[in-house]
Amino acid sequence: MPPTTETVLGVFAHVDTTVRALEELRAKGYHDVTVYTPVPVHEIEDVLERDRPVSRVRLFTLLGGLTGIASAFILTIWTSAKWGLVTGGKFLQYGPGGGIWGASIPPFFIIAFELMVLFGGIATLIGLVTLARLPRVRPSPAFDPRFTNDRFGVAVHCPPERGPSVHEILSKAGAEEVRFVTGASV
Amino acid sequence: MLGAVLLAILLSLALSTWSRQPAAAKVAEQPISFPHNVHVQQYKLDCKYCHTEARRSEYAGLPSVTRCMGCHKITAADRPEIQKLAAYAQRGEPIPWVRIYKMPEFTYFPHKAHVRADIKCQDCHGKVEEMTTVSATTGPQLANDLLHVAGMRPGAPPLSMGWCLACHREQNRTKKDMKAPLDCVACHH
């Protein structure tokens, strides 16, 4: 079956030329673009993120942190109520104002804080891995080892028939090298 | 990665506790093959008839050889196992029974208090009256530890602390005026 899309890869040596190419592509209505950069570049991000929401990683962090706090308080209060052991004259008071509120809440805040950070951090990592689709077992076809060194790559995914026009845009913008990548989509 | 390391540590440590805490011998070869079932079911002997110390001492006690011979001078005196017994009695030697139940050294377990509280022998020792040879698997067990770590709550194996506690709590809940201690130093001192 022939591919429904084609990928055109432009390799750039400079940021300004990359940005120029991206602006051009946007203007021409090419939105399905993957940009490879050795470092995050503000100018490129500015172009790509112009009308996109912020990364959802922060949701993971929030949920992780809240889970941490909740589990810390549950763990500490439940385990100390289990035996109700008195240490240092501090004890669980049952009855009015007692129950779990008699537990030594202040020290448990420390546990809550630590677990908030721990769970938040782990959730962030999970978020990152999930959202960035990591780990990637096989490199994407458009990827070029130079992209982790000093070259910028713009991979445009377009219907096969639009390939030549993309090629032209990229070359015109100042790409060092433009080629068609086979057998791939994002 | 961190989790794997933690799990490995936990495993080795669980193994270490398990190997440290005394668990009893399983089926043991006793010097005289003593059938509890015959004595209890056929002859209707009360446990405390032989294990006399249970009601007044920390230890349940084993019957003295003369006590055994009290009946066995006549009863079944011709059986080979009884002749072994008679030989011990004649030599004035104690019978070297193999120990089945043993508490760790750091645990104080008085039979007396349990007998006083009307706890049946079988509650801890199992259905001895049905056993020909008493055997038991006691003490903390690795599998149980691991199930716990995995978040399950299996029943505690006999003679482990969780098992003692479960019964103490149960007694306090179900019986009036029962005060089975839950204080650490009641048993560990």
Added chain:
Amino acid sequence: MNRRDFFKVLTTTTAAAATAGCQGAAEKILPLVVPNEQVVPGVASWFATVCRECPAGCGVLARNREGRVVKLEGNPDHPVNRGALCARGQAALQTLYHPDRFAGPQRREGNALRSVAWEDGVKALTDTVLALRQAGNGKAIAVVSQLENGSLGALLDRWAQAMGTRPRVAFEPYGYEAVRAANRAVFNRDAIPYHAFEDAEVVLSFGADFIETWISNVAYARGFARMHAFKEGRTGTFIHVEPRQSLTAANADEWVRNVPGTEGLVALAVLKLLIEAGAADRAFAPAVANVDVAKVAETSGVPVDRLEHIAEAFGHAKPGLAVGGGVAVTGSHAVATLTAINLLNAATGNVGKTVRFGPDSAYGKVTPYADVAALTRAMAAGEIELLLLGPNVNPAFTLPGGVKFADAARKVGMVVSFSNQPNETTALAHLILPDVHWLESWGDYSPREGVVGLMQPTMSPIRDARAWGTTLIQVARAVLGSEEGKGPLPWPSFEAFVRAEWEPRVGPNWGAVLQQGGVWKDVAPAAVAAKPAPVDAVPPELEGDANGFTLIAYPSFRFYDGRSAGASWLQEMPDTMTQAVWDAWVEVPEDAAKRLGVSRGDVVRVSSPHGTLELPAYVSSTIDPKTVAIPIGHRYVPYHVAAGGFNMRESRPYVAPAPTSMNPVALLGGTPDQASGALPYLGVRVTLTKTGARRPLAVLQATHDQDDRELVRHVGLKSAREQALRGGTGLHQVPSLYPDQQYPGYRWGMTVDVDACLGCQACAVACQAENNVPIVGKAQAAYGRQLHWLRIERWAEGTAAEPGNAFLPMFCQHCEVAPCEPVCPVFAAYRTEEGLNGQVYNRCVGTRYCGNNCPYHVRRFNWYLYEFPSPLEVQLNPDVTVRQLGIMEKCTMCVQRIIAGKDRARDEKRTVKDGDIMTACQQTCPTGAITFGNLKDEGSQVTELSHSPRAYHVLDELGTRPSVTYLKKVVREHAEPGRPGRGHA
């Protein structure tokens, strides 16, 4: 079947909590062959007997578990000690289970001892006796025993008679012959009377160390506490005259330092002042006619106003009690001194009231030292062919160096020792036929007239030993060729002899007497008349360099004459005054130390004409500046040396003191005092030289200065009386934001009366025995790694030269707001609902955070795996866990006893009442300074005392709310720290 035979077959392994459990070979449990009604496995039985660690003869109850004695307690019925026991009595278990006890009879072959069979050993002795008798040389046989005035003594005397030997020698190194001589002179009685401390208002002691070893230290300490400890406003006064601040001196309201040997002068001066003031019988005036008080003051170093003060205090006493004759101050002047003291008692009307002839002490039957010295001379002259030495007879150690016992013993054809453990004398013996330990033997002992304690075996012998009496009966029968039941010694065994002796006395009540521990009756005081003979209080004759230091060799309250030194508990029990453990020392006056350039731990060579010793110095600011002092009784303890091999875990904690002589008796001349026949312990001057070596002392207490922290608190007598009348509690609670903890059942608590504590250390050893507390050895103890759960601290106040001392027993305070608990990460330390600070050993990880956070530093850490050399592990209390290495431990308020007490109460379907439960320390305290009980019981003694006006908590400003309440020490107004009169320069 009798009980002893039963013990032989009773073997339960179930109780041995000695080693940490581990899986392995299948464990065996051995039931009894024959059931026994007296011993139930798991339940303790108690057997009454008599303590033979010294001639005081206290009654003892031995706690027997599974056939083995695990704890000794005083017999509450026994009139001498009434339930209390001293540290040496408590530690007798360690001589019973001494790892070096002879495994059986030994015969010397060359330099080594070889085991022999009993028959061979007995035959060797029999042959010798037979040969000597056949040669008509029975007088060449000498029998030496310790003071044995009961059945054993009687048997020995019969034996000696039957064999035609010399009269038996009842040898006690501390014989108090001078006391007897002075009593002969003044009262015409060759006896040592009973001193009723409890009935005195003022006690005036001239070097009588009655809190340490003097005659009957438990009884007298008890009597003293009843007279002296503050109770409802009543209290007596104690004045002590001694050249050094001994433990007894430290307990005095007024310690008067005199020049050694001037006690008699002081006594006479006091008597003179009393007569002048009309406070004493004028009939005694001629006796003191020649006394010049001013001159006495000059010679004795006691100022005139001090003498007047003493006279005034003593004169007001109704009655008073003057005592003297401590071993350390016994010299050639002793009879004169004691005569003066007798006159003082007689003139103030104390005789018959506090000095009671009639219930005379057993010490009156000791063979005078002069006879022992004569025997040694006879040995040296080759007149003795066979010497029989009983247990606890160790003349090679206890006789003075000048007597040269070892040389004399080498002239004896055959020396037979019946000691059951090696000592300096068994090293000279040719044959050793070990006697059973007194805890394993039958017998009886009468500590004073009217009191006869009966001894019974409290367990079967742990080693192959045979009663001395039985051995001698066998020998006699073999020698005489008589059959059992016939001849002068017809009994089959010593046990049979004891029963035969007692048969006429008790008849059918044998069982009851055995249970009670003996028979006793009150003996009415005999009326005595005093002869007011004039006394010439001459100074003692001292051998040696006239410019040297007077040597005070004083009995150690830890080891008596050295017979208790085998007990490692005592070795590691600090001497209360110096807080030193294990090693001996020489107490050097501060100035002299400065001149010599020595500080604590520098080895000093102490030389007398009769020998030299090298001992570490303990620099003392209190001792007379021309005097040095060395404790008697420090001996080497061989079993603490590593057996060899590279097993650091076992050997390392057991470090013995340097194996050199530590015996000051070796420095003495040993010429008997003419007047009394006593051994003059105060008899030599010594010179000191610095050796340059160091042997640091293991001193457990960092400082005796409280640094204004008010650990021990005082209250003046006057204000104490006012407060006692007014009532109310002395405690003030530190406020807390938290509500008070509620205790659903009991709440255990203790009180310690600092005023009653004499610092005798008995509680410390009782605690160690009860709670399986290991010892750690000198080096570890010196580094602060001792494991005592209970310690007695000495805190000094006032001037360095004349400090006022207070003794503070310190152990876990069981704080309600305990700093140790919340820091424990695993709840190993927590508060029980009965108000204890629980310590769960098997949960402890060993972070030692609790140890840091305890402001009292009473938590102890198991730095090593402490081994109990076999068979000492048999003594371990089966009710208490033996702690593993790496965990914290501390006082539990004897939680095992609490549990047992609650169990007993539940059997009787009642709650625990006051007095049901006694902690080990409380039980043994001669003065009742420690009280334990339920703080929720309004009527309990502990509640009452904790609400006393004298009550306080140590470090109460920290808000820890301890469950242990202390009662302030009551100081006499003139003796209050910071008040003139205590010698504030």
Added chain:
Amino acid sequence: MNEARTTATTPTFSDVNRDVIKTLAPPGNLYFAWMSVVALILAGGILAWAYQIWIGMGAAGKRTPQMWAMYITTFVFWIGIGHAGTLISAILYLFRARWRTSIYRAAEAMTIFAVLTAGLFPLIHAGRMWFAYFLLPYPNQRDLWPNFRSPLVWDVFAISTYLSISTVFFIVGLVPDIAALRDSATGWRRRIYAMLSLGWEGSHEQWRHYRRAYGLFAALATPLVLSVHSVVSWDFAMALVPGWHSTLFAPFFVNGAIFSGFAMVLVLVIPMRHFFGLHAYIQDRHLDAMAKLILVTSLVLTYFYLCEVFTAWYSGDHFERASLFWRMTKEYAWAIWLMYFCNCVAPLVLFFKRARTNTVVLYVVSILVLIGMWFERFNIIVPSLGRAFYPYAWGIYWPSPTDTAIVIGSFAWFFLLFLGFIKLMPSVSVVEVKETLPPPVKDAAHASHH
């Protein structure tokens, strides 16, 4: 160190890759010599620990009253060292301090290794280390749980959280760099790096989540850094011991941690720069910035020391005063005055710019600071315990050969880990260094916004 400047001009992106990859070249003999020395010392420490486990804690010089001594001292020291890394990577990241980029990787590695070293000490210190897992909250047959009121359990949580978060942070930061290594490596190295880089490609979608996640990590790590040493300080502050029981301890400890952490960074980075020739990336201005931070924290520390003295005096508390007086004048006075010199006096030289840029001076000052900070913990623990409430139990602690060997071994362990790291992983961040460089532009007019 007067090495020649290798790069006078600003490096390009590919220069960065080249220079960083160069550091991973097969090491020379000097490296192996160092490794051997360090491994030998470590072996000594391990043997000492084994001996201690066998014979008991008595092998270490501890006693009553110093139930804690060198192990906890060294534990706190390493935890303190472990602060600089996350501080640089998190707090300075949030503050956008650009000078952090060239050193943060080394500092982060240092953090993790320091925490790994510190983490050993509670185990070494426990009397029954084989039961140390009692401190972990896990369901068990005994139905028992740890005591969450105990500062030691807080420690368990704080340190394990810190180690986890730091490690995650470190690894996340490494991913793009390892991808760069992967793309220039061959053979087995390539396969390993490919695995470790998680197939990172640097697509804009990856960068989008990456940058957001990185920022969140930084935000989480920032309070964490401050909390960890605060929690450690509460081990002391929550106790009753005079000299410990102080509300000052949390900021005091955190500041000290930053102080010693930066000193340790300098100790590691200065030789690294020398041997790897990284002068283009770790420039004098970087060292200067760190020196300034050391100076500031030193001054703050001096202020805390004064506060400590003032509090003891002004409180009028007899125990506090006696304890402080004793510490400053008696048996351990040498330690406290050594500490004052190293921590308060020596860093004053950094007021001078010439000192701040002279690597020899910087190195000496850093070493002194490390010594001083080790002794600060020693002075808090050992003398305070030796002179607590109860005069009966006052005493002097002496280290034994065993605990000395273990403490020295811990340094060997740390350096072993670090030496291994610099040859296996990029010790300078490729990506972040590139970020600070001017991006390659063709048309100069476009670059004007930099």
